Amino acid sequence: xxxxxxxxxxxxxxxxxxxxxxxxxxxxxxxxxxxxxxxxxxxxxxxxxxxxxxxxxxxxxxxxxxxxxxxxxxxxxxxxxxxxxxxxxxxxxxxxxxxxxxxxxxxxxxxxxxxxxxxxxxxxxxxxxxxxxxxxxxxxxxxxxxxxxxxxxxxxxxxxxxxxxxxxxxxxxxxxxxxxxxxxxxxxxxxxxxxxxxxxxxxxxxxxxxxxxxxxxxxxxxxxxxxxxxxxxxxxxxxxxxxxxxxxxxxxxxxxxxxxxxxxxxxxxxxxxxxxxxxxxxxxxxxxxxxxxxxxxxxxxxxxxxxxxxxxxxxxxxxxxxxxxxxxxxxxxxxxxxxxxxxxxxxxxxxxxxxxxxxxxxxxxxxxxxxxxxxxxxxxxxxxxxxxxxxxxxxxxxxxxxxxxxxxxxxxxxxxxxxxxxxxxxxxxxxxxxxxxxxxxxxxxxxxxxxxxxxxxxxxxxxxxxxxxxxxxxxxxxx
Amino acid sequence: xxxxxxxxxxxxxxxxxxxxxxxxxxxxxxxxxxxxxxxxxxxxxxxxxxxxxxxxxxxxxxxxxxxxxxxxxxxxxxxxxxxxxxxxxxxxxxxxxxxxxxxxxxxxxxxxxxxxxxxxxxxxxxxxxxxxxxxxxxxxxxxxxxxxxxxxxxxxxxxxxxxxxxxxxxxxxxxxxxxxxxxxxxxxxxxxxxxxxxxxxxxxxxxxxxxxxxxxxxxxxxxxxxxxxxxxxxxxxxxxxxxxxxxxxxxxxxxxxxxxxxxxxxxxxxxxxxxxxxxxxxxxxxxxxxxxxxxxxxxxxxxxxxxxxxxxxxxxxxxxxxxxxxxxxxxxxxxxxxxxxxxxxxxxxxxxxxxxxxxxxxxxxxxxxxxxxxxxxxxxxxxxxxxxxxxxxxxxxxxxxxxxxxxxxxxxxxxxxxxxxxxxxxxxxxxxxxxxxxxxxxxxxxxxxxxxxxxxxxxxxxxxxxxxxxxxxxxxxxx
Numbered sequence: 001x002x003x004x005x006x007x008x009x010x011x012x013x014x015x016x017x018x019x020x021x022x023x024x025x026x027x028x029x030x031x032x033x034x035x036x037x038x039x040x041x042x043x044x045x046x047x048x049x050x051x052x053x054x055x056x057x058x059x060x061x062x063x064x065x066x067x068x069x070x071x072x073x074x075x076x077x078x079x080x081x082x083x084x085x086x087x088x089x090x091x092x093x094x095x096x097x098x099x100x101x102x103x104x105x106x107x108x109x110x111x112x113x114x115x116x117x118x119x120x121x122x123x124x125x126x127x128x129x130x131x132x133x134x135x136x137x138x139x140x141x142x143x144x145x146x147x148x149x150x151x152x153x154x155x156x157x158x159x160x161x162x163x164x165x166x167x168x169x170x171x172x173x174x175x176x177x178x179x180x181x182x183x184x185x186x187x188x189x190x191x192x193x194x195x196x197x198x199x200x201x202x203x204x205x206x207x208x209x210x211x212x213x214x215x216x217x218x219x220x221x222x223x224x225x226x227x228x229x230x231x232x233x234x235x236x237x238x239x240x241x242x243x244x245x246x247x248x249x250x251x252x253x254x255x256x257x258x259x260x261x262x263x264x265x266x267x268x269x270x271x272x273x274x275x276x277x278x279x280x281x282x283x284x285x286x287x288x289x290x291x292x293x294x295x296x297x298x299x300x301x302x303x304x305x306x307x308x309x310x311x312x313x314x315x316x317x318x319x320x321x322x323x324x325x326x327x328x329x330x331x332x333x334x335x336x337x338x339x340x341x342x343x344x345x346x347x348x349x350x351x352x353x354x355x356x357x358x359x360x361x362x363x364x365x366x367x368x369x370x371x372x373x374x375x376x377x378x379x380x381x382x383x384x385x386x387x388x389x390x391x392x393x394x395x396x397x398x399x400x401x402x403x404x405x406x407x408x409x410x411x412x413x414x415x416x417x418x419x420x421x422x423x424x425x426x427x428x429x430x431x432x433x434x435x436x437x438x439x440x441x442x443x444x445x446x447x448x449x450x451x452x453x454x455x456x457x458x459x460x461x462x463x464x465x466x467x468x469x470x471x472x473x474x475x476x477x478x479x
Numbered sequence: 480x481x482x483x484x485x486x487x488x489x490x491x492x493x494x495x496x497x498x499x500x501x502x503x504x505x506x507x508x509x510x511x512x513x514x515x516x517x518x519x520x521x522x523x524x525x526x527x528x529x530x531x532x533x534x535x536x537x538x539x540x541x542x543x544x545x546x547x548x549x550x551x552x553x554x555x556x557x558x559x560x561x562x563x564x565x566x567x568x569x570x571x572x573x574x575x576x577x578x579x580x581x582x583x584x585x586x587x588x589x590x591x592x593x594x595x596x597x598x599x600x601x602x603x604x605x606x607x608x609x610x611x612x613x614x615x616x617x618x619x620x621x622x623x624x625x626x627x628x629x630x631x632x633x634x635x636x637x638x639x640x641x642x643x644x645x646x647x648x649x650x651x652x653x654x655x656x657x658x659x660x661x662x663x664x665x666x667x668x669x670x671x672x673x674x675x676x677x678x679x680x681x682x683x684x685x686x687x688x689x690x691x692x693x694x695x696x697x698x699x700x701x702x703x704x705x706x707x708x709x710x711x712x713x714x715x716x717x718x719x720x721x722x723x724x725x726x727x728x729x730x731x732x733x734x735x736x737x738x739x740x741x742x743x744x745x746x747x748x749x750x751x752x753x754x755x756x757x758x759x760x761x762x763x764x765x766x767x768x769x770x771x772x773x774x775x776x777x778x779x780x781x782x783x784x785x786x787x788x789x790x791x792x793x794x795x796x797x798x799x800x801x802x803x804x805x806x807x808x809x810x811x812x813x814x815x816x817x818x819x820x821x822x823x824x825x826x827x828x829x830x831x832x833x834x835x836x837x838x839x840x841x842x843x844x845x846x847x848x849x850x851x852x853x854x855x856x857x858x859x860x861x862x863x864x865x866x867x868x869x870x871x872x873x874x875x876x877x878x879x880x881x882x883x884x885x886x887x888x889x890x891x892x893x894x895x896x897x898x899x900x901x902x903x904x905x906x907x908x909x910x911x912x913x914x915x916x917x918x919x920x921x922x923x924x925x926x927x928x929x930x931x932x933x934x935x936x937x938x939x940x941x942x943x944x945x946x947x948x949x950x951x952x953x954x955x956x957x958x
Contacts, residue, residue, distance in 0.1 A: 019682070056499075056534045117631065127630040136622030143615035151606040151804035152596065191830040198702070203498070219828045223677070325630040327835025349698045351670040356806025358837060 019203060019225045020055050024063040032072050032083050043073060043081045062204055062227060071445065113435055119467025120389075121435040122262075122411035122455035126381060127325045134370060139361045150356035156348040157340075158185025158332075159359035165366040166318075166332050174293060175303030176316060178334050184343060185354045188331035189289060190220055192317045193254075196287060197224035199346040200339055201251055207287075208243045208253035212442040212449055214261045217254055217289070226252075230444035233260055237267030240274040252285040253278075257305045258293035262413050262442050262453050264406035272305050279313045285339070286314045294323050294375055295457075296408040297383030312336030320362065322410065323375065330354070330362055382410065382457050385464065389456040392468035400475040401451070410457035413439060416450040418475065425452050425475060432474040434467060498682060498704045499534050503542040511551050511562050522552060522560045541683055541706060550924065592914055598946025599868075600914040601741075601890035601934035605860060606804045610853065617843045622836060629835035635827040636819075637664025637811075638838035644845040645797075645811050653772060654782030655795060657813050663822060664833045667810035668768060669699055671796045672733075675766060676703035678825040679818055680730055686766075687722045687732035691921040691928055693740045696733055696768070705731075709923035712739055716746025719753040731764040732757075736784045737772035741892055741921050741932050743885035751784050758792045764818070765793045773802050773854055774936075775887040776862030791815030799841065801889065802854065809833070809841055861889065861936050864943065868935040871947035879954040880931070889936035892918060895929040897954065904931050904954060911953040913946060 028037070037043070046064055050057040064081065067073045075081045117124045150159070157163065163183040170176040186192040201207070203225030209218055211230035218228045229250055231243040238255050253275065257267035267275075279286050288305045296302075306314040319331035335343055347353075365371055386406070393403050393414065401414040416425055422438030429436050429452065439451045456464060507516070516522070525543055529536040543560065546552045554560045596603045629638070636642065642662040649655040665671040680686070682704030688697055690709035697707045708729055710722040717734050732754065736746035746754075758765050767784045775781075785793040798810035814822055826832075844850055865885070872882050872893065880893040895904055901917030908915050908931065918930045935943060 054535050054537055056538075058533060059535075113632075117627075124631065127627050130630060132625050132630065133623055136619055136625075139622055140615055140619035143618055144612055146611050146615075148596075148606050151609060151611065151806045152603065153592075153805040187830045187834075190828065194829045216828065223825065223828060325835075326632040327630045327832075329831070329834040346702065349669065349695065349702060350673045351666045352808070353806075355666075355808040355834070355837065356804075358834065 020059045021062040025066050039085050041083050118435045119459050120454035122453040124458040125322050126458050130325050138364045142361050154353040154356050156344050156353045158354050162359045162363040175307035184333040186331045187329040188319045188321045189317050192333045193220045199342040206247045206250040208250050211444040235265045237271050254287045256289045256291050259408040288316045290318045292409040298407040385456040388461050388464045392465050396468040396472045411455040414452050414454050422450050428474040434471050499538045500541040504545050518564050520562050597914045598938050599933035601932040603937040604801050605937050609804050618840045621840050633832040633835050635823050635832045641838045641842040654786035663812040665810045666808040667798045667800045668796050671812045672699045678821040685726045685729035687729050690923040714744045716750045733766045735768045735770050738887045767795045769797045771888040777886040864935040867940050867943045871944050875947040875951040890934040893931050893933050901929050907953040913950050
């Protein structure tokens with residue numbers, strides 16, 4: 001029980017896997033949202049909470065900082081800390097999460113977007129376009145002459161020729177400065193970020209994340225005991241100055257400069273330089289998710305943030321799972337010299353090394369020129385499908401949704417023109433069998449974003465037109 | 480600085496990824512081993528250390544408990560806590576570890592046992608015996624007719640038909656009570672244990688581990704912030720009564736009942752029942768690593784511990800990586816109902832789902848009867864190779880080593896008859912190009928075990944005879 005002006009706050013049990021900070025943060029937030037800690041009421045000092053629960057004051061301070069950041073509590077010199085009079089309203093009604101900070105994500109998203117893929121599934125690439133029979137031929141050839149070395153255990157960083165092929169590719173197409181020794185083969189972005197978050201940082205370290213941003217990132221960061229700090233993005237990407245205000249001493253920033261998720265914007269050069277400057281000044285690490293950068297169908301390719309870095313501060317995450325097919329499970333980290341060792345050590349401890357034969361097949365696919373060819377083909381196809389979505393949205397959805405101009409990727413945000421919330425729009429769409437995600441799933445503190453995330457990559461003209469009509473009907477029913 | 484009778488102890492910085500408990504434990508241990516905290520000297524009370532470092536007393540107590548467990552400090556009522564007068568001698572000379580508790584493992588083991596595989600590499604199966612051209616045919620057939628579903632994202636638990644095949648296999652061959660819904664496909668034992676350790680337990684939870692035991696297990700457990708408690712094993716497996724003495728309220732026990740690593744013993748039925756009884760009484764979870772159980776070449780197959788459990792307390796870990804080939808990267812967890820959800824949630828968050836096409840190929844391999852056939856063949860081959868190692872050890876190594884009777888697996892302990900330490904023997908062997916690991920690598924507190932771990936699975940008669948002669952020469956040089 002925390003006593004607060006006569007109010008007693010029951011603090012529930014800590015759930016498995018929940019850090020002390022997360023636990024305290026969530027319990028206090030719950031007490032505030034449920035009204036047990038009333039608006040304007042004074043909260044005990046961090047020191048007395050620490051003593052009462054036998055936890056360190058640092059833990060309590062970290063929980064308080066997150067509550068401050070998110071607007072649940074207010075702190076004024078001389079007045080102590082009080083519950084805010086205006087609360088972040090989008091969280092109401094609040095349900096007690098089953099597991100820490102995961103209430104809107106993971107399993108739920110997965111079940112909504114499972115095959116069969118239907119419009120406007122925002123995460124699915126056009127898997128049916130993948131040249132699977134070519135892949136089968138390469139696989140058969142490689143497997144018949146497989147060396148015992150590829151069958152045996154391998155290098156935790158991955159198969160050397162594949163690492164070379166990846167270094168070549170990111171060098172030529174993304175302007176990335178790297179050598180094969182800096183490439184670590186992973187199963188994809190999540191795996192790469194999990195390895196980084198657990199091996200390079202300390203529990204309690206703050207990490208800037210984009211708001212809105214990919215919820216999967218935040219989950220991985222929190223699972224490692226790190227504290228995500230939401231920093232707003234605009235049409236030029238992450239607003240670095242706001243990050244510096246909120247958490248000047250964060251240990252890292254996670255960004256999607258090539259194609260911001262979910263807004264689709266590209267980070268401007270001045271912001272990139274400002275971000276690098278902050279990282280250099282504070283020795284923070286920048287984690288660049290080069291998400292969807294391959295599918296730029298408008299404008300010139302923008303070199304990766306990593307290519308501007310001269311100080312070994314950027315870790316780049318890439319993935320083959322969207323570019324080839326999601327069931328492949330291959331991605332990579334490009335790590336500077338100084339960060340390789342801890343990442344590789346954890347990799348070896350947690351899952352040894354990537355599968356040998358599969359790495360060799362992917363390597364053959366890249367070195368045979370098939371990867372570049374497939375990319376080119378998909379880039380054109382996705383550009384067409386994006387145009388088709390625009391045309392059909394103009395025709396059927398103009399009353400409901402407005403689409404920004406995007407330049408890359410598999411999906412686009414579609415902002416609501418009516419009064420529906422993102423969640424209401426998602427529900428209405430789902431009822432009629434449309435696959436989509438409300439932008440509220442990716443918003444952390446922003447109040448100004450309402451819309452749906454619409455994918456176009458996996459659907460032909462007819463499917464897009466049918467989907468647009470159906471979505472219009474769904475939203476009509478809820479105007 | 481911790482002040483202790485005028486002695487000042489510099490406490491170093493906490494390394495990334497190191498929990499507060501690990502950090503304090505290691506710093507105090509280092510201060511003791513380096514002689515800065517002298518034998519017999521009194522250590523400040525947990526309370527004053529907690530206040531001084533602004534950490535919780537619980538954290539300090541946990542670090543102290545581990546130091547007590549391992550014999551570095553002694554606690555007597557009325558006398559406070561003092562540095563032990565006799566220290567665990569095998570740790571001297573002690574080097575400050577670069578990363579928490581990982582000083583003897585990981586990268587080092589890996590580099591020693593890398594291909595080319597030579598006698599007596601203890602971790603390598605006979606990969607050259609794997610029917611790779613049959614696998615290539617199955618792969619080619621499956622890939623040419625692959626469904627879009629297998630190319631797309633899948634179920635975090637794995638491909639349903641593969642889970643069925645695994646449930647069938649562990650049911651018939653290991654007596655495991657399970658249904659396909661309880662099978663989670665992983666990349667192997669380490670991955671499975673990492674998922675379990677992070678999703679089911681809280682940082683600071685104690686886990687019994689076998690002494691001697693597999694160091695890779697301890698690493699994964701520590702990476703999750705859990706505290707391994709070393710419990711001695713004898714020829715009947717884990718000595719449950721000692722576990723109950725040392726850590727009665729541990730939250731889990733990690734055991735290798737089928738084939739203890741590295742001693743090769745099988746856990747007796749009475750110990751199994753005693754372990755289950757403890758788990759039932761304390762609601763602890765038993766993590767059963769069914770390591771090498773497939774390769775039983777003597778005696779009857781022993782059903783898994785899981786098959787005796789009626790209370791959903793056992794998580795079973797299995798792997799295809801040793802049975803088929805290490806580069807495959809497939810294993811599984813068999814989880815009771817109540818533990819499925821948190822494991823699957825973390826799995827989805829950290830690496831989504833296993834690779835689709837590969838799972839289908841493995842499934843075809845099992846369902847076509849090739850898996851059972853390969854197992855039978857390997858069982859006979861390994862039995863022969865084990866006999867060959869015994870014969871050659873009798874002939875060339877009788878002065879140096881004594882081999883116990885083992886009934887399963889890819890390797891055997893070989894106990895030193897001379898005065899060499901395990902480490903000296905390993906060094907001498909390595910100098911002449913023999914691949915082996917000293918048993919000291921797997922010992923946690925035991926003083927009574929000196930020997931080498933010798934693998935026989937990957938070597939023919941000639942290689943084993945040559946290896947035995949070479950090893951004899953190496954050990955002769957160091958008598």
